[in-house]
Amino acid sequence: MTIFFKWLRIICKYLFLIATAPIWVPFWAVWWLLGKIGFVQFATDWAMGNGFYLVYKNLTRRPLRFFLTLFAIFVAFLIYGALTAFDVAFNAGVELAADDRLITVNKINFTQPLPISYVRKVEAVDGIAGVVHMNWFGGYYQDPKTQIQTFAVDQTKLLDVYGDDIILDPVQNTAWQQNKQGLVAGRAVAAAHGWKVGDRIPLNSNIFSQKDGSTSWDFDIVGIYTGSSAQIDTNGIYIRYDYFNETNSFGGDYIGWMGIRTKSPSLNEQVIKDIDDMFVNSPFETETVPEKAFTKGFLAQLGNISLMITSVVFAAFFIILVVVGFSMVLAVKERTSEIGVMKTLGFRSGRLFRMILGESFMLVFAGGTLGLWAATAFLGFLNNVPQFPVPDIILTPTIIMQSVGIMALLALITGIIPATYALRLNIITALSRR
Amino acid sequence: MTSSFSQIWTVILMNIRSLPQRFWMSFAAVLAVSVVVAVLLSFLAMSNGFKKTLEGAGSEEVAIVTRSGSKSELNSVLSRDIVNIITTAPGIAKNTAGQPIYSPELYVVVDGIKRTTNTEANLPMRGISPAGFDLRDRVDIVAGRMFEPGKNEIIAGQAVQREFSGFELGKTVRFGKTEWTVVGIFSTGGSAFESELWAEARTLQSQFRRGTSFQTVRIRLAEPGNIDGLLNMEQNDPRLALDIQTEAAFFKEQGEAIGGIVFLGWGLSIIMGLGALAGALNTMYTSVSSREQEIATLRAIGFSNISAFFGTLSESLVLSLIGGVVGTLIAYVFMDGLSSSTMGAGFTQVVFTFKLSPELFKQAILLALAIGLVGGVFPAWRAARLPVVLAFRGGV
Numbered sequence: 033m034t035i036f037f038k039w040l041r042i043i044c045k046y047l048f049l050i051a052t053a054p055i056w057v058p059f060w061a062v063w064w065l066l067g068k069i070g071f072v073q074f075a076t077d078w079a080m081g082n083g084f085y086l087v088y089k090n091l092t093r094r095p096l097r098f099f100l101t102l103f104a105i106f107v108a109f110l111i112y113g114a115l116t117a118f119d120v121a122f123n124a125g126v127e128l129a130a131d132d133r134l135i136t137v138n139k140i141n142f143t144q145p146l147p148i149s150y151v152r153k154v155e156a157v158d159g160i161a162g163v164v165h166m167n168w169f170g171g172y173y174q175d176p177k178t179q180i181q182t183f184a185v186d187q188t189k190l191l192d193v194y195g196d197d198i199i200l201d202p203v204q205n206t207a208w209q210q211n212k213q214g215l216v217a218g219r220a221v222a223a224a225h226g227w228k229v230g231d232r233i234p235l236n237s238n239i240f241s242q243k244d245g246s247t248s249w250d251f252d253i254v255g256i257y258t259g260s261s262a263q264i265d266t267n268g269i270y271i272r273y274d275y276f277n278e279t280n281s282f283g284g285d286y287i288g289w290m291g292i293r294t295k296s297p298s299l300n301e302q303v304i305k306d307i308d309d310m311f312v313n314s315p316f317e318t319e320t321v322p323e324k325a326f327t328k329g330f331l332a333q334l335g336n337i338s339l340m341i342t343s344v345v346f347a348a349f350f351i352i353l354v355v356v357g358f359s360m361v362l363a364v365k366e367r368t369s370e371i372g373v374m375k376t377l378g379f380r381s382g383r384l385f386r387m388i389l390g391e392s393f394m395l396v397f398a399g400g401t402l403g404l405w406a407a408t409a410f411l412g413f414l415n416n417v418p419q420f421p422v423p424d425i426i427l428t429p430t431i432i433m434q435s436v437g438i439m440a441l442l443a444l445i446t447g448i449i450p451a452t453y454a455l456r457l458n459i460i461t462a463l464s465r466r
Numbered sequence: 467m468t469s470s471f472s473q474i475w476t477v478i479l480m481n482i483r484s485l486p487q488r489f490w491m492s493f494a495a496v497l498a499v500s501v502v503v504a505v506l507l508s509f510l511a512m513s514n515g516f517k518k519t520l521e522g523a524g525s526e527e528v529a530i531v532t533r534s535g536s537k538s539e540l541n542s543v544l545s546r547d548i549v550n551i552i553t554t555a556p557g558i559a560k561n562t563a564g565q566p567i568y569s570p571e572l573y574v575v576v577d578g579i580k581r582t583t584n585t586e587a588n589l590p591m592r593g594i595s596p597a598g599f600d601l602r603d604r605v606d607i608v609a610g611r612m613f614e615p616g617k618n619e620i621i622a623g624q625a626v627q628r629e630f631s632g633f634e635l636g637k638t639v640r641f642g643k644t645e646w647t648v649v650g651i652f653s654t655g656g657s658a659f660e661s662e663l664w665a666e667a668r669t670l671q672s673q674f675r676r677g678t679s680f681q682t683v684r685i686r687l688a689e690p691g692n693i694d695g696l697l698n699m700e701q702n703d704p705r706l707a708l709d710i711q712t713e714a715a716f717f718k719e720q721g722e723a724i725g726g727i728v729f730l731g732w733g734l735s736i737i738m739g740l741g742a743l744a745g746a747l748n749t750m751y752t753s754v755s756s757r758e759q760e761i762a763t764l765r766a767i768g769f770s771n772i773s774a775f776f777g778t779l780s781e782s783l784v785l786s787l788i789g790g791v792v793g794t795l796i797a798y799v800f801m802d803g804l805s806s807s808t809m810g811a812g813f814t815q816v817v818f819t820f821k822l823s824p825e826l827f828k829q830a831i832l833l834a835l836a837i838g839l840v841g842g843v844f845p846a847w848r849a850a851r852l853p854v855v856l857a858f859r860g861g862v
Binding site for chain 2: 103183241
């Protein structure tokens with residue numbers, strides 16, 4: 033029986049090693065290579081020479097405490113990385129908004145309609161490079177709970193205004209121009225529902241109905257668009273306004289809003305004034321704003337998400353500041369007599385100061401790097417979940433730079449008190465403590 | 467048996483009384499736990515407040531009728547004819563004159579300026595009739611007066627006053643070509659209706675060119691919760707394609723819109739709790755190692771290792787409990803009653819206040835105790851297994 037368990041254990045061990053091979057083999061290979069070219073020996077000598085080895089040994093002399101403190105730091109940076117990346121992605125719309133794009137909506141509110149006759153009038157304004165009108169369709173596919181952003185647009189003008197963001201194959205675009213029931217879906221939404229070019233799908237509206245009372249429309253998927261960068265949202269669908277307007281029971285030749293591209297951002301101010309002045313005192317007064325401002329205002333309606341995220345991140349850092357700070361103080365206090373001995377042996381106070389500071393730096397940077405790495409892995413996993421209704425969330429270089437800054441700050445704060453303690457420690461007090 | 471209990475009790479008391487000696491490490495553990503608890507409670511209070519605000523708006527005695535599949539009042543459209551048909555259904559409460567009590571309503575969105583960000587936000591403007599006023603419980607004009615029929619007058623909810631500027635009593639607001647005067651401020655006891663502007667339905671229809679169409683009908687039920695009469699009619703009349711729910715059910719569904727916040731709150735708190743747990747374990751291991759000799763001595767004079775185990779465990783639990791209470795107090799002082807607004811299911815702003823409840827406190831304290839339990843069990847195990855011989859080692 034015991035023999036059996038022994039063998040089982042050995043088999044399990046090797047199975048585990050084989051299963052996890054993709055993870056450890058690269059590390060092992062690098063280590064082996066470094067050893068071959070003598071780098072490991074060199075690094076060891078180097079670390080021994082300048083005290084890094086001592087720092088490392090001090091840090092890990094109580095492995096459990098080292099591990100626990102490291103883990104606390106890991107958790108904080110995991111939270112920081114994941115949440116900040118989410119915040120950046122959430123606000124990406126503002127960052128990505130083109131400076132030369134404007135949005136014209138009804139002054140009462142953007143859910144109020146505008147007459148379609150406004151489009152011609154706006155097109156005639158000086159400094160405008162393109163105008164596309166849009167309607168919110170309120171679309172959903174099969175499940176009313178999962179709304180799809182569906183816009184009924186002027187298909188001939190969409191790319192004039194949004195061509196920098198939306199990449200649509202010219203062949204597919206031509207097919208769309210020729211097919212009234214054609215629909216162009218974003219890469220993400222198409223992948224979520226398994227749509228391919230050539231499929232015919234029914235799409236429901238939770239606002240409009242056809243003249244026969246049905247709320248379902250049939251569409252041919254003629255194209256799938258991609259974003260010009262990973263942060264561009266591709267969860268949207270574009271359908272043709274002419275088809276929508278002819279078939280819906282309200283009819284009325286109304287549009288929701290207009291997307292406008294100006295010839296140059298410097299003309300924005302003049303164009304905004306010209307458009308809004310044109311319709312002042314009409315039953316449909318307009319409000320034209322830069323796309324950036326509109327997106328920002330829209331996100332602000334959801335609430336102050338950034339403040340929420342900042343507070344949580346701040347709380348997480350506060351916890352590790354406390355946990356790491358007090359353990360560092362404790363770790364150094366425990367070594368009081370040892371520091372006394374080192375001073376007696378001729379170690380300079382400045383060197384001891386740097387050594388202890390080095391300890392906190394090594395600790396925080398090890399935990400922080402692991403945390404960010406885990407955040408990247410987590411976000412990578414999240415981005416691959418189908419039907420996750422946001423654009424890709426990524427750790428941008430800015431976030432990584434910021435975290436390095438925070439790590440340095442944190443290491444400094446937690447290390448400075450024990451380091452100063454060691455610096456000031458008098459040999460006599462140190463050795464007479466017991 | 468009694469002696470073993472008294473042993474445990476003695477050791478627990480000893481541990482707790484000696485806490486000040488290990489003040490700073492204990493302080494770190496308490497602080498870490500309290501922050502985790504405060505974060506958890508903020509999320510829970512937010513979600514709870516939002517839910518309460520919407521649920522408070524719904525009544526079991528009122529049915530709400532929307533166009534089939536529209537999911538929200540904004541998306542729904544009902545023609546005058548449809549309203550006239552459905553209000554003849556059985557099961558509707560009648561007034562003294564024998565007329566059914568109902569209120570066909572309009573729901574349009576207008577811009578308000580959010581005070582916190584100074585940006586435009588979607589405010590619901592509801593066209594109601596005098597009957598609609600009576601269909602809401604606890605509705606009360608707290609300042610000014612009711613709007614007069616046929617005039618461009620609005621009354622604004624208290625929450626609108628709090629979170630948005632431009633709708634103060636006596637102010638004139640412009641929507642398109644028409645000007646409206648704010649003649650009154652109303653309260654509905656903190657429910658979602660307070661985030662709305664109300665005007666007379668017919669005036670709103672003409673000023674927003676809605677013809678004779680409405681968006682929803684609210685109907686007073688003869689018997690609370692019983693909408694069978696309405697449902698039957700809807701099913702048997704081919705002209706009707708409607709969704710009929712009690713108002714309570716309708717708003718309950720909308721209150722679940724930010725249910726994800728609860729998961730997010732728990733997820734973040736548990737991950738942060740792991741960080742705090744690392745702190746707690748650190749504290750407790752330090753505590754055990756600083757009392758090694760004391761524990762061994764107790765063992766040597768006849769105390770059981772069970773008492774050493776429980777002594778350390780209860781020290782950890784006490785610390786985390788203090789942390790839990792401090793965190794709860796922080797949340798109570800800073801979060802409870804905080805006013806905020808977000809985009810609700812109706813595509814308009816819902817103003818709500820963060821609301822803590824005894825149930826939430828219980829959950830927070832349980833989380834704190836869980837951290838204390840796990841953070842105490844392993845160090846306690848070590849304390850229980852310390853060799854007695856340590857007591858006789860001099861020095862060290």
